[in-house]
Amino acid sequence: PHNVTQSAEKRPEKERARFLPRAARTTRGVGRGGGLAGAWDSRGGAEEGGRERWRGGTLRYVPENCRDKIIPDEDVLATLLKVFQALFVSDFNRQTDILVLLPETIKSKYRDLLITHHQRTELPRCNIQQQNIYKPGEVLFNTLGFSISRETSSLISAGKGVFVTKGFVPKGAVVSMYPGTVYQKHEPIFFQSIGNPFIFRCLDGMLIDGNDKGISKVVYRSCNGRDQLGPFKMSDSTWLTSEIQNPLAVGQYVNNCSNDKEANVCYQEFDVPELFPLEFKQYLPNIMYSCDIQSPLRCVVLVALRDIQQGEELFSNYYTIIN
Numbered sequence: 001p002h003n004v005t006q007s008a009e010k011r012p013e014k015e016r017a018r019f020l021p022r023a024a025r026t027t028r029g030v031g032r033g034g035g036l037a038g039a040w041d042s043r044g045g046a047e048e049g050g051r052e053r054w055r056g057g058t059l060r061y062v063p064e065n066c067r068d069k070i071i072p073d074e075d076v077l078a079t080l081l082k083v084f085q086a087l088f089v090s091d092f093n094r095q096t097d098i099l100v101l102l103p104e105t106i107k108s109k110y111r112d113l114l115i116t117h118h119q120r121t122e123l124p125r126c127n128i129q130q131q132n133i134y135k136p137g138e139v140l141f142n143t144l145g146f147s148i149s150r151e152t153s154s155l156i157s158a159g160k161g162v163f164v165t166k167g168f169v170p171k172g173a174v175v176s177m178y179p180g181t182v183y184q185k186h187e188p189i190f191f192q193s194i195g196n197p198f199i200f201r202c203l204d205g206m207l208i209d210g211n212d213k214g215i216s217k218v219v220y221r222s223c224n225g226r227d228q229l230g231p232f233k234m235s236d237s238t239w240l241t242s243e244i245q246n247p248l249a250v251g252q253y254v255n256n257c258s259n260d261k262e263a264n265v266c267y268q269e270f271d272v273p274e275l276f277p278l279e280f281k282q283y284l285p286n287i288m289y290s291c292d293i294q295s296p297l298r299c300v301v302l303v304a305l306r307d308i309q310q311g312e313e314l315f316s317n318y319y320t321i322i323n
C-alpha cells in the first residue's frame with residue numbers, strides 16, 4: 001500500500017498533474033512540477049482500492065513498472081491502424097500522389113481493399129474513382145461502432161467537452177487521441193504555455209501542447225511543414241481546423257471529472273513504432289517539436305474505463321499518482 005495521507009507539497013516527485021498547474025507554468029518555469037494546490041480527502045484511501053479524492057476528482061495509483069497502461073500497446077496500434085486504413089480507403093481519390101510512390105505489393109493491397117469497401121457499401125463500380133463517400137465521423141462509426149464530437153459541456157462554465165454522439169464505446173476501447181506538438185522535458189515551451197490549459201504532461205515529463213489557437217497552432221503547423229517528405233505528410237494538422245480528418249483527434253477537449261461526473265476515460269501514452277505505415281502517418285495528430293530527436297513519436301490516446309453510451313460526455317482525470 002502507498003502512503004497517501006501526507007500533504008501534497010511533500011510529494012511532488014511522485015505525483016503527476018496531467019495538466020501543468022498554472023503556477024508551475026507561469027512563475028516557476030514549465031515542466032518543473034511543483035506542489036499542487038488543492039485539498040485532499042482521504043475517504044477510501046490507498047488501502048481501500050487505491051483511490052482518493054483530489055479536488056473532487058479520483059486519483060489512480062500507478063506502479064512505476066506498469067507504466068500506466070490500461071490496454072496493451074498492441075491493442076492501441078491495432079485500433080489506430082484499423083481507423084487510419086478505413087480513412088485512407090474512404091479518401092482514396094485524394095491519395096493518388098502517395099499511391100504512385102508506394103511499392104506495388106502495398107498498392108495492390110489497397111486496390112483489393114477498395115473493391116471490398118465498395119462492394120460492402122453497395123456502390124456501383126463506376127463511382128469508385130469519383131468521390132469521398134463518407135465523412136471522417138462516419139468512417140469512425142463504421143469502423144469502431146461510435147463517433148465522438150466536441151459540444152458544449154454538460155458541466156456549467158466548463159466550455160466545450162467531448163461527447164459520444166452516435167453508437168456505443170465498449171470498456172477498453174481507444175476512444176480518442178490527444179493532438180499536439182510534443183516537447184522533450186528540456187525544450188522551450190514557456191511562451192506557448194502562458195495561459196494555456198491544453199498542455200498535457202506525460203509520465204516521463206514530455207509535454208504535449210494541444211492548443212488549437214495562437215502560437216501553439218503556428219508552432220504545430222511549422223513543424224508539420226518542416227517534416228513533410230514530398231507528398232508524404234508525417235502528421236495531421238487538420239485538428240487545427242474545422243475540417244478534422246482524423247475524427248479521434250479531439251481528446252484535448254475532454255474535461256476533468258468531478259464529484260458528480262466520474263472519469264470514464266483515461267490517458268495512455270503510445271510511442272509510434274518505427275515500422276508504422278508511411279501512408280498512415282498523415283493521420284497522426286502529433287509532431288515532435290524538435291526534428292533531430294531520434295526517439296519515437298509520442299502519442300496519447302484516451303481509453304474507455306467502462307462502457308460508454310450514446311449521449312454521454314467523456315471525462316478524464318487530470319491527476320495521476322505514481323506509486
Ligand SMILES: C[S@@+](CC[C@H](N)C(=O)[O-])C[C@H]1O[C@@H](n2cnc3c(N)ncnc32)[C@H](O)[C@@H]1O
Binds near residue numbers: 157254
Ligand atoms: C484541457 S481544457 C478542456 C477543454 C475546455 N473545456 C475548453 O472548452 O476549452 C481544460 C479546461 O477546461 C475547463 N475544465 C475542465 N474540466 C472542468 C471541470 N470539471 N469543471 C470546470 N471546468 C473544467 C477548465 O477551464 C480547464 O482549464
